[in-house]
Amino acid sequence: MVKKKNLLRKFMAATLSLAIVSTAFGVAGNTPVVSAADAGVTKAYESLFAGDRIIDVKVTIDDADWKSILASPLEKEYKKVKVEVDGNVVENVGFSTKGNLTLKSVASMTDSDRYSFRLKFDKYDKKQTLLGLDKMVLNNNYSDPSYIREYLHYEALRSVGVDAPLTVFTNLYINGELYGFYVGVEAIDDSYLERTYGENYDDGVLYDTEEKSYLQYKEGSDYETITYDTGKEDDKASLKNFIKVLNEMPAGEKGSIESVLDVDSALKYIAANAVLGNYDSYNGDKGHNYMLYGDASGKFSVLPWDMNMSFNGYSGGGGGRTGTTDTTAAAGTTSTSATTLAANTNAVTASIDNPTLGISLDQVPMIANLLEVPEYKTKYLKYVSELVDYLEGIQSRITELATLIKPYVQADPTKFYTMEQFESNVTYSATGEMGGSGGMTPPAGMEGMTPPEGMESMTPPDGTTPPARPDNTATATDGNPTPPTGNAGGGGQGMGTMAAGSIMTFALNRLANLQGQLGLNVTPLPSVTTTPSTTNPNTTGTKGISVLLNGTAVSFADQLPVNKDGRVLVPVNAIFNALGATVTMDQTTKKITAVKDNTTIVMAIGSKTAYINGKALTLDVPPQIIGNRTLVPVRVISEGLNMDVKWDAGTSTVTATTKTAA
Numbered sequence: 001m002v003k004k005k006n007l008l009r010k011f012m013a014a015t016l017s018l019a020i021v022s023t024a025f026g027v028a029g030n031t032p033v034v035s036a037a038d039a040g041v042t043k044a045y046e047s048l049f050a051g052d053r054i055i056d057v058k059v060t061i062d063d064a065d066w067k068s069i070l071a072s073p074l075e076k077e078y079k080k081v082k083v084e085v086d087g088n089v090v091e092n093v094g095f096s097t098k099g100n101l102t103l104k105s106v107a108s109m110t111d112s113d114r115y116s117f118r119l120k121f122d123k124y125d126k127k128q129t130l131l132g133l134d135k136m137v138l139n140n141n142y143s144d145p146s147y148i149r150e151y152l153h154y155e156a157l158r159s160v161g162v163d164a165p166l167t168v169f170t171n172l173y174i175n176g177e178l179y180g181f182y183v184g185v186e187a188i189d190d191s192y193l194e195r196t197y198g199e200n201y202d203d204g205v206l207y208d209t210e211e212k213s214y215l216q217y218k219e220g221s222d223y224e225t226i227t228y229d230t231g232k233e234d235d236k237a238s239l240k241n242f243i244k245v246l247n248e249m250p251a252g253e254k255g256s257i258e259s260v261l262d263v264d265s266a267l268k269y270i271a272a273n274a275v276l277g278n279y280d281s282y283n284g285d286k287g288h289n290y291m292l293y294g295d296a297s298g299k300f301s302v303l304p305w306d307m308n309m310s311f312n313g314y315s316g317g318g319g320g321r322t323g324t325t326d327t328t329a330a331a332g333t334t335s336t337s338a339t340t341l342a343a344n345t346n347a348v349t350a351s352i353d354n355p356t357l358g359i360s361l362d363q364v365p366m367i368a369n370l371l372e373v374p375e376y377k378t379k380y381l382k383y384v385s386e387l388v389d390y391l392e393g394i395q396s397r398i399t400e401l402a403t404l405i406k407p408y409v410q411a412d413p414t415k416f417y418t419m420e421q422f423e424s425n426v427t428y429s430a431t432g433e434m435g436g437s438g439g440m441t442p443p444a445g446m447e448g449m450t451p452p453e454g455m456e457s458m459t460p461p462d463g464t465t466p467p468a469r470p471d472n473t474a475t476a477t478d479g480n481p482t483p484p485t486g487n488a489g490g491g492g493q494g495m496g497t498m499a500a501g502s503i504m505t506f507a508l509n510r511l512a513n514l515q516g517q518l519g520l521n522v523t524p525l526p527s528v529t530t531t532p533s534t535t536n537p538n539t540t541g542t543k544g545i546s547v548l549l550n551g552t553a554v555s556f557a558d559q560l561p562v563n564k565d566g567r568v569l570v571p572v573n574a575i576f577n578a579l580g581a582t583v584t585m586d587q588t589t590k591k592i593t594a595v596k597d598n599t600t601i602v603m604a605i606g607s608k609t610a611y612i613n614g615k616a617l618t619l620d621v622p623p624q625i626i627g628n629r630t631l632v633p634v635r636v637i638s639e640g641l642n643m644d645v646k647w648d649a650g651t652s653t654v655t656a657t658t659k660t661a662a
Contacts, residue, residue: 040163040196045133048086049166049186052404055086057119057138057184058173059095066174073097073107073115078123083130085119090130094123100210102142102308109606111622114180114414116140117172118187135187138172140180143313145417146425146503147409148401150183152394153276153307159390160383162268163196164304169405181405181412188291188303190230203296205231207239208305214287214359215366217247229291238298249369254376257369263376265301270367271383274355275391277347277510278310282366285358286314302366311507312347313500348509352384352517385518391511392523395428398504402426421626428504428526547575547634547654554578559629561654567621568647568654569631579641585630592623592630594640601640603632612640 048055061069065079078094097103097115106115117138121130130136141147150167157164170184186192193201210225226239242260249255257263269290273283281289291303344350344357353371354361361368370376402422409415409422417425508525515522545561547554547570554574561570572592576583581596590605602611603623610617617639623632634654638645643656 040198041194043132043191043195045129045131045186045191046166046195048131048133049168049184052169052401054169054171054405054408055184056084056171056173057086057182058084058176059119060175061095063175069095069097070113073103073113076103076118078118078120080124083119083121085130085136088130090121090128092124092128094118094120096120098137102140106140106142110608111606112414112416114140114142114416116142116182122190129191132191133186134191135189137185137187138170138182139185139308140182140416142308142416143500144308144425144503145421145500146398146402147181147183147405147422148398148426149310149313149500149503150185150307151401152397152503153272153278153310154185154304156276156387156390157268157272157304160268160272160386162265162272162304165192169408171408178411178413180414181408183308188229188305193230193293197293197295200296202231205234205238205294207292207294209288209290209292212287213282213290214364215243215246215282216363217243217365225288226292231293232296238294239292239300241298242292242294242300246369247365249365249373252372252374254373260299262299262301263370264379265303266366266370267376267380268383269302269304270355270370271380272304272387273310274350274352275384275387275510275514276310277312277350277506278307278314279347279357280306280309280314282364283356284314287359287364309500311500311503312510348506349513352381352514381518384514388511388514388518388520391507391514394507394511395504398426398507418626425500425502426504427502428508429502430525430527545652545654547656549575549578549656550658552578559626559631562626562631563652564621564624568634569621569624569626570634570637570654572623572630572632575632575637579637581641592632596641599640601636603636605630610636610640 060082061079065081069077069079074097076096076098078096081093081095082089082091083093083095084090096118098118099106099116103115106112119136119138120134121136122128122134139150141150144150147169151169154164154167165188166186168184170182172179172182188206190202193204193206197204206229207226208229210227213223213225221240223236223239223243226236228236238260245256245260249257270283273279273281278284280286289304289306291305292300293303294300344354347357350357355367355371356364371380406422410419508523512522512525545563545568547556547561554570556571556574559571561568563569572594573583576594576596579596581594583592583594585592592603592605594601594603598613600613605624606622608619608622610619610623617636619633619635621633623630625631634645634647634656637643637656642659644659645654645656647654
């Protein structure tokens, strides 16, 4: 069982101190109390996030406003809605899309409107909250077939004493219809700041970060990537001072850093990213996904944010310093000398001495300068060790959460991924890839792990009933619900886009590697890999589908062909290589280009339109990523390469023969 001491302590305090909730806007007969855990204020809304549970969030919105959101998602325009959260009803709430890269990626899909959303309870009435909560976000689990990466990362942070944003699994309903299974997260806004820093939080200032917020000092810079969010504005004077002091730390010495930075908050954030393989962060080349809160004295704290690509969901692109490092040294004895730090090449084996991936250590002064101070390095290693303690229970924890949420994932009508992808993501594979693609930097050849057998035996705990599908939602043969009428986001549509590999496989391999680096006893890895499910003839990884090209069987090493809605899809690299064609994929546009002789075929993940020498061809099913491999419909081969393709249902065989000239 994982550590939840800080969170449980606060929930216990809330139970003892809060009176019965009488309305959706406050707590009857209660005045804020100071938590024993910190100087913050205990909030009634903490009960919404208590324990592992699933709550319902029901949004009622005018049809015209909903159509406007779907038509212009990138504008992130707030619309006025009524919301019921776990039985608490609030009127006149701001509702909008959220995100940056993820938002743009979903907006570019032709068959999914599964956006992340914001609920701003005080948008139209500054005094209105939901049990003291002013803002909540609903994250769509983009790139995460397991649905639990963000949930676990925040939980791990709490295990080392961080007041991380609270999380809860959420069924989102739009106008009475189940829209999707999301992760609800307490937004870092006024209510979070008051809960964490107390009633005088607004004497300070909160900043958000965009990409490339590396905190490098530049004379005269206004640091445009670091943006004001809330609190007392000071024209970034305190922020600029913090960055200057950070960059001017004497080598190996504290200097004045403790006057402008809560060092522990930075070390814990850095350690968690390194241990849990979260490089879509300050530890990676993106240099974002954290916030900075500066108190009235100008002392900043690092606040973690946006962890959906944790556990190796994003590789960070490689890079770093050259040299060597002793990964077997015990905690407290590893070197931080720049000449001995090696460039990390992947999140599984990344050295704790150099907690970066995809960026040179000297480009991130909040890591490099702090870890050069012996006292801070010792503290950092202590947090690393505590997080390794957390990982020691990760196998049972992942299984526990997967068991809880599986029925809700199954019922999710707009999910990006198949149930097989969910199951393979939460199951260990002794031979499969551990991900790290995040859709950003995929392994060579778009390779990935073969989905192991699903967890069909998992059932919801006693007293928990998964949501019923909407009455007008049919169940597809592959286990993905067909979207309700009028719902532009399809069950499994856009499926597999930016899919990360198995969280279980990565977590257990990372644990063993870290134990070795710290000189601890290494937990043996499981030695057995389960095999793909064969119970449903239309599921991912179905055994028995063979492909014959001009009489020769095609070998599919890891991902087998699949039967999707009566249409066979085949791994793109294997099939086109066997045909003597060259295949490339544009990671930005997700376009696949296959060239053979004078024929060029262009397809896109999630799109039902392919182009053969510029001529459009409508497909019954789109190309998609399954198990981190790109699969395309066999029809492309028939139409694009002038082949006669036949399907023998009796033997589950595709036969493709080159047509002879008339």
